[in-house]
Amino acid sequence: MKTTSLIPTFNLPADYKAALARLNIPPADPKHAHTTELAKTVRAIINRVRTEGDNALLHYTKTLDKLTTQAYKLRVTASDFECLTANPLDSALITAIETAITNIKTFHSKQTIEPIHHTGKLGEKLTLRPSPINAVALYIPGGTAGSTPLISTLIMNAIPAQLAGVKRLVVMTPPMPTGNLAPVLLYTLKRLGIDEIYKIGGAQAIAAGAYGTESIAPVDFISGPGNEYVTEAKRQVFGTVGIESLSGNSEIVVLSDGSSPTEHIASDLLSQAEHAGNEMVCLITTSLSHGKAVIGSIEKWLPQLSRKEIISKSLARRSALVIVKELREAHPFINALAPEHLELSVENPHDHLKAIHHAGAIFLGRWSSEPIGDYIAGCNHILPTSTSARFASPLTVQHFYKWTNVIDYTEDAFTAYAPHAARLAAAETLSAHKNALDIRTSSPPSD
Template sequence: MKIERFAEGISLKRSVEAGTADQRKAVQDIIYDVRKSGNAALHTYTERFDGVSPGELLVSEQEMEDATAALTAEQLDIIQEAANNIRMFHEKQIRNSWFTTDDTGTMLGQKLTPLDAVGVYVPGGTAAYPSSVLMNALPAKAAGVERIVMVSPPGKDGKLSPAVLAAAKIAGVKEIYKVGGAQAIAALAYGTETIKKVDKIVGPGNIYVALAKREVFGDVAIDMIAGPSEIAILADETAIAAEVAADLLSQAEHDVRACSVLVTTSTSLAEEVASEVTKQVALLPRHDIAAASIRDYGRIVVCGKMAEAVEAINELAPEHLEIVTKDALEIMAKIRHAGAIFIGRFSSEPVGDYFAGPNHVLPTNGTARFSSPLNVDDFQKKSSIIMYSETAFRKNAEKIAAFARMEGLEAHARAIESRSVNESGKGPE
């Protein structure tokens, strides 16, 4: 890994391509075809991109039972325990409607309503991500969403991963379709003969899925446009180099564009971690991916003091941040921008990916400056409630009408004055 000294104005940002013109055009064509041809387009694209005919798109009850039977009792217990942790964490986020009344009798408030239908995209094909099912479906469940629709690309056998289906069953997802890619996003956004459209689409995917979510945004809501995974580790001389290197590689193995950064106040730790990364990456099954990620996006930044290190982290605004230092809680309080913060030696990033409970769907590419992890609020909408009393209306009518006229909106003013009836019962002339 490259080692460099922190300097004022240093940029830890990376440029992430938002897709090529050809990729964007391909996605637009797919969406158009799905809107026009429905299920027929889904079958065509599944055969073309996944190399398999999905047959019946809807996953049957028998497939769900077979999936559960294919896993060991230990595997099912692990998924169930992870689900329990995730459920409990998100249930603590639930907000309630509220109302307040003043002495005039005016009532104001906020009404929270779950979304009617949410689509959950789960990557698949050559890999299985049961954690994605839990992290996307369980907050929606906690929010009270009644219809959760899951889509995922089938494997070469035309089926979905047993672990993914078992996780869906544990999360209470019953409507599942064997379709992925941009075509699945289009189906969720606009509907087909089989798949009814949803109100919001969540979940990670490849560049085509990300571009498709961007295209349909506005017709439906989306969670975010997720980029390649990121980890930043803020460490001092108390950190153990082998552990830091392992955590950096835990993200590097995701994608050749994944970003792994160590920010440290210790030159000796920087050198030891660089050496450890070289040793450990050679032993990984996904060596080629991790090595390319480290080569192109891996960095070690050495800072003269901890204040500089904190500044560097806030400038990066990483998806995942580990703090492995003395006084880690004190330092955490100074972090303004990070998707998830892991504190201490035993809070390795995969703890959050799978088991602790907080959501692993996180803002990437610096968007932690203004956005948050996926949470229960993402699956509810808020309506303002206004029930104005006659007393408050009479008191404030002239001021409201005057405000409307300041903006040149005469009809607004007259709407207020129409309620100021004269003694004959007639409105204003």
């Protein structure tokens, strides 16, 4: 391993393990997860919300979100939207929001969910029936002190839930110190037709969604990313409610053959390093000189960016330049990382696509920049992180459905198959199961 001023260099295959160790956060031992300070803090917040309800929410919102007003109310009312009349949003921003909604709705509308039917040879009927989840809470991060909310995350959450037919859709998001929500968020909420909105964030919002308070009815499912307190709270309430995922820090891997401009590669890498200071950033290439040129471009751009301190922390903690002799040698390494975002910034990206099995989203070619997927392309940007792309998927309409088995058996089918079921029950020494089968075949049918 060698180091540059910003990003260490690794050579594969020799540095394979060292590079993985640099980029991955070791998973916490689940046997001891409940003893960590984070887990203890979150558990205390959840317990206080369960015990004190709205008063706990007010306490945490005032202390953690640093409210500067006494006129704060948990739920958004019609008066909150009056700011949109007094100070309308910029028309170009409105057009951008409308374009995002259109593209995301168009793609997600194709994710049709249909029941599955089967009729057996003796007339028995089996159905796998989908039903939308009844009540869902969407958690929307507030950004800096609630003033820079992730409206794209609201759109990405709300549209698939609405397309699924969720009856009750709740939004929870932290307020600004004034107790208000940012106008751009209010506009997007109104545009999406969501009217049950609570100005609460953090672990306390997750607790309120899962267990309810005097003012908030509990939900069945919680979706949306957040900070480590939100993620830990989702972990602790899972089972009481469903969750879409346990979101970690953002991740980007770029496989580059040098055919794209270095500034394009550098800007995409930087785009994923500005969230929390622990994002994973990796460039894989066959050319050390190309890698150094990209790092040079990063060094040039970094001082000009508004979140340069956060980006610098990410680069210091979880960045790497990985050198391979041939591009295909990167495939096993990429699959081991299972990154949230992967850019195949090469001349023939489809030649590599079939070899990549684990990634949340894959961007093909120089014009498929990762941020286009974050905002406007139409695919969902809520993606698996922390190597969970090995088994998890992007957020879809299907996340907001549950499935029910429906079994409709005829007498002929039961008579034919019950003896086999009875033998299996006997093999498991479950005599009550066996009796329920035998009693129907040993007694005459009732009228």
